[in-house]
Amino acid sequence: MQWSDEASKTISKVPFFIRKRVKRKVEEEAAGAGARQVTMEHVRASQKRFLNRMEDEVKGYQIETCFGPSGCPNRAVEYDGLIEDLENQLSKRNLKAFLKKKVNGPLKMHHEFRISISDCPNACSRPQIADIGIIGACAPAITDMGCDECGACVDTCKEEALFLNAGRPFIHPEKCIYCGQCARVCPTGTLTEGQKGFRIQVGGKLGRHPRLATEIPGIHTPQDIPKFIDRCLDYYQTHCQKGERFGEMIEKNGVEELWIA
Ligand code: SF4
Numbered sequence: 001m002q003w004s005d006e007a008s009k010t011i012s013k014v015p016f017f018i019r020k021r022v023k024r025k026v027e028e029e030a031a032g033a034g035a036r037q038v039t040m041e042h043v044r045a046s047q048k049r050f051l052n053r054m055e056d057e058v059k060g061y062q063i064e065t066c067f068g069p070s071g072c073p074n075r076a077v078e079y080d081g082l083i084e085d086l087e088n089q090l091s092k093r094n095l096k097a098f099l100k101k102k103v104n105g106p107l108k109m110h111h112e113f114r115i116s117i118s119d120c121p122n123a124c125s126r127p128q129i130a131d132i133g134i135i136g137a138c139a140p141a142i143t144d145m146g147c148d149e150c151g152a153c154v155d156t157c158k159e160e161a162l163f164l165n166a167g168r169p170f171i172h173p174e175k176c177i178y179c180g181q182c183a184r185v186c187p188t189g190t191l192t193e194g195q196k197g198f199r200i201q202v203g204g205k206l207g208r209h210p211r212l213a214t215e216i217p218g219i220h221t222p223q224d225i226p227k228f229i230d231r232c233l234d235y236y237q238t239h240c241q242k243g244e245r246f247g248e249m250i251e252k253n254g255v256e257e258l259w260i261a
């Protein structure tokens with residue numbers, strides 16, 4: 001649906017983690033009024049309705065994604081079933097009922113448990129500030145194929161993680177963030193795509209005491225993700241007393257209990 005400039009500008013100021021949901025509501029408002037374009041009138045009407053029924057709108061969790069599945073060429077991994085799997089998994093947890101018991105006062109969007117998925121380390125959906133951040137990863141592998149020393153891999157790596165020595169590529173493992181771009185530009189097959197999967201980060205948050213998420217080392221398989229999320233939610237629901245954020249628990253107790261076995 002088309003948006004007027006003013007309505008578009010207003011919606012761009014809504015915090016990114018609920019913007020998609022708010023936008024959908026405003027469009028429903030406009031469609032319900034038989035309009036073809038969203039205007040400020042629809043934004044205001046939707047805002048009023050939303051504020052009056054905010055608790056109804058809270059579902060207890062949010063799952064966000066980057067635009068990778070729409071065809072972004074930077075995707076390090078393509079696994080489109082993950083969002084649907086996580087939606088099913090979280091909807092069964094009834095986190096809204098859980099939060100209702102824990103939070104003193106009406107439930108708000110910022111109480112919800114947030115999972116953010118980005119399909120590459122560019123991290124457009126900001127997984128670093130979600131309760132659980134999932135980041136697509138593709139580790140490069142060095143094969144026995146001859147290297148023609150074209151330097152394309154070195155030029156492509158923004159992390160300065162690659163260098164050539166005696167006609168062979170080498171990778172600094174501590175600098176590589178698994179974007180997989182070097183493997184894509186190598187013309188000889190000396191560098192290829194190795195292990196693919198997801199990096200995981202936990203305990204990110206904004207608010208009064210912002211915190212960047214802590215990385216759980218390694219590249220994890222798509223099958224690992226639901227098990228790990230269950231473990232995080234078990235931990236969260238066990239330790240959450242008054243609707244605290246997951247990041248506060250991680251800050252206090254560390255991540256040891258959450259390691260993937
Ligand atoms: S995080 Fe990566 S794959 Fe996703 S939209 Fe951004 S650049 Fe594309």
Ligand code: SF4
Pocket residue numbers: 138139140156157158159160161162171175176177178179180181182183
């Ligand atoms: S995967 Fe990305 S970060 Fe790692 S060496 Fe290749 S280009 Fe650099």
Ligand code: SF4
Pocket residue numbers: 146147148149150151152153154164169185186187188189190191
């Ligand atoms: S892109 Fe491939 S062929 Fe070119 S320097 Fe790197 S490893 Fe060698």
